[in-house]
Amino acid sequence: MRGAPEDAAQFLFHIRGPAGVGKSTLARRLEGMAREERAVTAYVDEAATDAVEAMEAISAQFAQQGAALKGFDKLLATYRQRRHEADAGAAALSAEPGADPASDRTPGAVRDGGGPAPSPSPSSMVASQIGLVGLGMIPGVGAFTGAVDPGHLAAGADRVKALLSARLRNHDDVQLVLSPLQSLVPVFLTELAEVARRHPWLVLFFDTYERSGPQLDTWLRDILVSDRYGEMPANVLVVLAGQPRLATRTWEDWLDLVTDWPLEVFTDAEARQLLTAKGVTDERVVDVILTLSERLPVLVSTLAEARPAGVSDIGDPSGTAVERFLKWETDSVRRAAALSCALPQELDEDVYRAAVDAEASELFAWLRALPFVTDHAGHCRYHDVVRNAMLRLQRQQSPARWQQQHTRLADAFRDRRTQVEEGTPPPEGWWGDDRWRAARLQETYHRLCADPRAALPGALRELLDAYAHGGGTVRRWIQTLSRAGRDSGAPAIDSWGRRLLAAVEEETHTAMGVLTVLLANGGLDPQGRSLAHTLRGRDHRNAVRYDEAVEDYSQAIALVPDAERARYGRGWTLSL
Template identity: 65%
Template structure:
């Protein structure tokens, strides 16, 4: 026998499709699109809408079957998801089952879940197991536990920026900005946890494009859209019609199915793209066709069913299920809705089981057995799943609301004691399952980190509220805080369950809380609004109120509202004074408002309370590092990795501290260990690359920075650092491209603007340089280096008043800024103000006696004034640049070689000046630097006319290369001066 025949599942699908009645025009419209080429298909977004029970989900399942039959890969999402991330996860799982895995998204989702769990573990009280977590940067804010999806990143330069070297702040700003949480291992992880939609959607679309290349169509179905629409609307719209996250392949179709019309505020500009498929009740012909397909042919029976059902497809199917042969078997038109649904079931045990199984929100075989009393039917879960009003999806099922609602009402009113007993029994069952999942119970928060445990706990809470609303409401409200600790998506699920319990149990107070909390979750900051509502009326104990204030404090911190955060943290500590976790939280907020001493005191107290808290040690170590107290930082980070040898972030942080302390071998060892523990640790690769760059190992530096960018394509800091390596290696176009990309990713990236401005200056593109320096100053008004660089550029452009104004400001900001004094001294010399020039250059040489440029300029001014000492200054230039007789020593950078040319010209010593110029040109200076030497030689003649013959020879050689494009290593790096 050759070939592979159809599977049993496929045969079932074919049989059900062959028996499908009605909705022919909707199916035809959809199938017509599937037969077209994607580029010819005008319709790509379908909206199925209509009242409950009209058959929307049934039609969606038929559309999905039609799509798969046409060779499409399909994904189905319903109200079991509570946010965009869960929607992407559901689609990824179904695609994988169809042999079309979204591999990159799968890896990112796995990383996201792992990082969320690690972040959650970071807030567990002292003594709890902290499996796989990572510690915080004090300038960061723990935000994963409050689920601020899409929250803006927290500024990372921090409160101690003024105490740090400007170059250190500039180079590390992006890193520090990324480390927002004690339990996030890198900037990548923080972005992933804080803004998962922003981080995951581009990956989702890239994978979707790969799947779409291999299949004719990809179809995504979003059912029960009346519930999921408020959560998914903006995302689906952006994916379909904007390029915010990337491009959507043309052969992707989307089907939405819900009760009402699409939200005009969200879709108003795009409604013309929507193919509207409104569903009404069956026509009489369609209803009769379905009845005939079910074997109901008696005209009187048909009339009764049409009357009872109102031609609502679900009720037509339900009443026809038992194939009644006369009207009496259908039931009296005045009978209750429940009687209509169960009239065909004559066995009392089965009727009782069908009613009992309306109580759970969802059913699987275990829940079915727990709900059913009679042993006679306890093994008949398959029978229940076959009922027409039971909706089955992926092994779990639930009753259609049209059927479940009257069943619940009937039982609640007619058998209140049994209602309470059955719900209590189900609650106890779910509680037992929770205990089994949680293990030995030694870690109070362990269960919350387990998705299956959370599902059991949610159902336990629902049934407790239904059994005894008054008694269960208080604990349920307190539980909302724990749910919020796992993220906004989890909180939404708990609030939805609270509201549903209030409706199903007809409990006014529970329903009222559910409605108010649902409204709060629709606020711009749902977490803050929900916690505020709970704190105002939840009647919690001290620990509960403390947790509420802490969670709200974290939310305020994540939104940069540090003063408000401190109010909440202070209140939490009034309630629970000895909480190490709250002290750590408050320390980060204190640091952000420049109260470093108090932040340090909080961390000292946290460590006193919990001497083995690796989180607190790492936080304090980071605080010391930011303040430049490297020995203290290293001591704390040593202790953190001693307490937890697999602490990747602590190794990386210690590596950064060693790098800043000039201990490059130790830094590299730490970064090596960090990436060994965490092979996709982008920040560790970037920092190791920067360490290699400082050690003049450009190949190793580029390899690490390339890897960091490969791991995270929007890593602005890595692009900026790679640009710096390219610039130092003479790859001028590549450097400009990287700086441009860094600025595109991070429009407020001060350091990248300064670096690009420096490249423009060295290229002689002074307007572009002035624009970049100006933007850097606009973003950071106390940026002394940018003022000095702009002053230098203004001088080169002949704008001396502007140059002096900028240099005055740079010196005002940094009174020991040698480079700014030297540049102002040169500007004063060019203006003929030699006494002022000499005063500036004396100051520059005093601060930086090893500066070749300052020695040269001071020698020129002394000789122009006829003062002694000029020859010693120029000789010092030669000593600093030329190698010794034995070939040792000497500095051969392009800038130093240029100053050597000038020093020989000022002596004047023509032959030596020509030789030095050859070395300068041999180093391939960028055009701006060659032009700068030309200008310097020209101004030298004005100060020292006796140098004119030598200068004329040199200018002749320079004119041949002044316009030649070539990269160079340039002047002092941004922030370093």
């Protein structure tokens, strides 16, 4: 940031390159430099699954630096509360046997008074045709997708608006639930501008953008280069760090505003320079390190930190770089701890102690300082290149210990989850508690790694609960299932992960394709299949696809004859 002109035209920087070249390291160093120049910064990674969560993460980090976005935080809290009220209202309506389906008819249906239901409003007709009715943002209410008649589509929109209007307090609350970005982003930008007036720079970092980009691209483009939501302050810089180039379909008209920052593996001279700086000068040792690391910066740095005295310390160079690093670590306790701590996806001190043996329980500070470990606010992650190699090594060396360690970690996260359950559950149940979901997600991951065949049916059934909670939640569960398939070397789980990721990343506002994949591939028991058909029937009904809805509800009842929710849903649909 030093020396940047006040009217700098370049405000979007893209660090890109293959895994292991140092993108995250560079982004973190840039953040440190920005802080030194009195900039307010925020660091967002793939944990943010949509634009709302990204803004929430930015706001929380700004608040830690004395730059709270109070107006945005207040509106976000209102959004969470109103969305819960809408969910609860919709659930209550579906659950009440005495509810009157006729009170929510489409145009042409006859109301109790004998006259036809009113036609949809002109405003909702327009909104439906141009896709502005964002009903997919409401968990439990599928988006309107597919080729449907605009009049029917608008009628469905009006019905949902009427339901929300009856449940919520005013028109603004209805709009907040239906179109959260339209309500939240302008306030976010206004608050950002207020902070920008008091500080020289605001710098927003988006790491692992290859994972979060598909969910954030359109929102980020809109706030940076359009006035759709308002104006971005001129002293805001954005740094993206990811593997591929930016998506052409989103950024093609704006690439001239992007400062492209490609990173590559070290040249031979660069790698040797780093090794010399670390005191590794024996030419034979240097040659082996260059061979093992393939000049990938993260591995060159890792191997250099071990400071081998001579080629005899290396032994057979055919093994992986990680094996060589661990061989050079002469302390067997530390060596075992480094391996064990590759198993969790993320560590805090409690997870560290659950992962390692008792004699290593006080070495967390040592682990945090390793060159391939990223430490942010007490939460540590291994670099993917190093972690993947360590996982392969352990899985191959001792399958029995692999299963034992993952089971131990799964039990630790189960205990963390049950501790949360000792408190008062939120109104929407434990799926509404962030701490509970986080523990449940990691428990599921480690069960899948420990025993893929035994854990897969339960994990697939759990996806239905995640689906019911919302798009961000089901996306996290699918990503975790996919990661468990790769990490455990389990082809069945990996295959499921690929199919589900493809379904959830389709260009629609609904994750209904996830239900179709689950139903088409035989991974659910009859109870689970019945629930999947019921959920899909509900989404078809909300999308005014009544024939498909009735078919799904009927299949749900055929599988579980006393499926009360499916019976009620079919009856309601037939009355429309």
